[in-house]
Amino acid sequence: MRVAVIDSGVDATHPELVDSVSADSINITNYSDDIRDLVGHGTAIASIISADRNSLGLVGVAPDSDLVVIKASNDNNAFTQSNLLNAISYANDLNIPIVNVSLATDATMIPPLREELQLGLDAGRLFVTAAGNTGTDQPQNPAALATINNTGALLAVGSVDENNIISGFSNRAGDSRDFFLVAPGEAIVTADAFRGTIEQNGSSISAAFVTGAAATLLSKAPHLSGDEIATILLATAQDLGEVGVDETYGHGLLRLDRALLPQGSLVIPGGPAIYSSDLQTAWTYLSTFSETVNVANIKGALG
Numbered sequence: 001m002r003v004a005v006i007d008s009g010v011d012a013t014h015p016e017l018v019d020s021v022s023a024d025s026i027n028i029t030n031y032s033d034d035i036r037d038l039v040g041h042g043t044a045i046a047s048i049i050s051a052d053r054n055s056l057g058l059v060g061v062a063p064d065s066d067l068v069v070i071k072a073s074n075d076n077n078a079f080t081q082s083n084l085l086n087a088i089s090y091a092n093d094l095n096i097p098i099v100n101v102s103l104a105t106d107a108t109m110i111p112p113l114r115e116e117l118q119l120g121l122d123a124g125r126l127f128v129t130a131a132g133n134t135g136t137d138q139p140q141n142p143a144a145l146a147t148i149n150n151t152g153a154l155l156a157v158g159s160v161d162e163n164n165i166i167s168g169f170s171n172r173a174g175d176s177r178d179f180f181l182v183a184p185g186e187a188i189v190t191a192d193a194f195r196g197t198i199e200q201n202g203s204s205i206s207a208a209f210v211t212g213a214a215a216t217l218l219s220k221a222p223h224l225s226g227d228e229i230a231t232i233l234l235a236t237a238q239d240l241g242e243v244g245v246d247e248t249y250g251h252g253l254l255r256l257d258r259a260l261l262p263q264g265s266l267v268i269p270g271g272p273a274i275y276s277s278d279l280q281t282a283w284t285y286l287s288t289f290s291e292t293v294n295v296a297n298i299k300g301a302l303g
Helices: 041-050 081-093 111-122 174-179 203-220 226-235 276-287 296-302
Strands: 002-007 066-071 098-101 126-130 153-160 180-184 188-191 197-200
Touching (some): 002 041, 002 081, 002 203, 041 066, 041 188, 041 203, 066 081, 081 098, 098 203, 111 126, 111 153, 126 226, 153 203, 153 226, 174 180, 180 203, 203 226
Parallel strands (some): 098 126, 126 153
């Protein structure tokens, strides 16, 4: 499953990530293939999403993901909106279904950037964004733009501690509460940019957990669109704080275990006609398992 990580780059030689980084990765600040991460932020995010399943100590939430790393920040982990715009445009051009944006700013998003995000939403993409680490009642941008339309979604993600209490540094759900989740974001062991590990804190870390969960869900059900993935993650979250959706935790704690359970109504996809003789054959076969399979409704439908 392809996932875009818009961040500070990645240590593509890290033992936990050596098999995860796509050849499509790019440094969008100069349009080169130099995606080296000199601050470690992007490497940490990448490892939470897709650290290899090996014996080295870390395992990502979605270890089989193919990470398209888009380096959009400088070596001090600062970014310009123009670079973020170009990074999102690149992800849109490659039709990558899930995009992690663990970057945040108080600046108002420039119109071309908002338009590029909208193009991604209209194409069915899921953007997962960090709420920010300023401890305020509202997410920073682009998380403040959180929404779901009829094809795609932009989720905002805050951080909780080991007791599922909102982190002191984490921005709250505020006006984005209907599209807001929380996930672990304190003392999380991640890969660092020097082939080792390090403990990290921040809503950026939390967003990576949600991205990994979304990638896992999409790998199990590839037909899902961005809005459907977001809706499932929100609907299956564990309620925290005040009962129901609230201005601190939004929908609550990410619960991938719940998200992977069957959701909604059973739908039979359209295709070649199914004749009663075929159903009769199927019913006869299922009848051999009558002790464990309820076939009464199938038989009744056949007359």
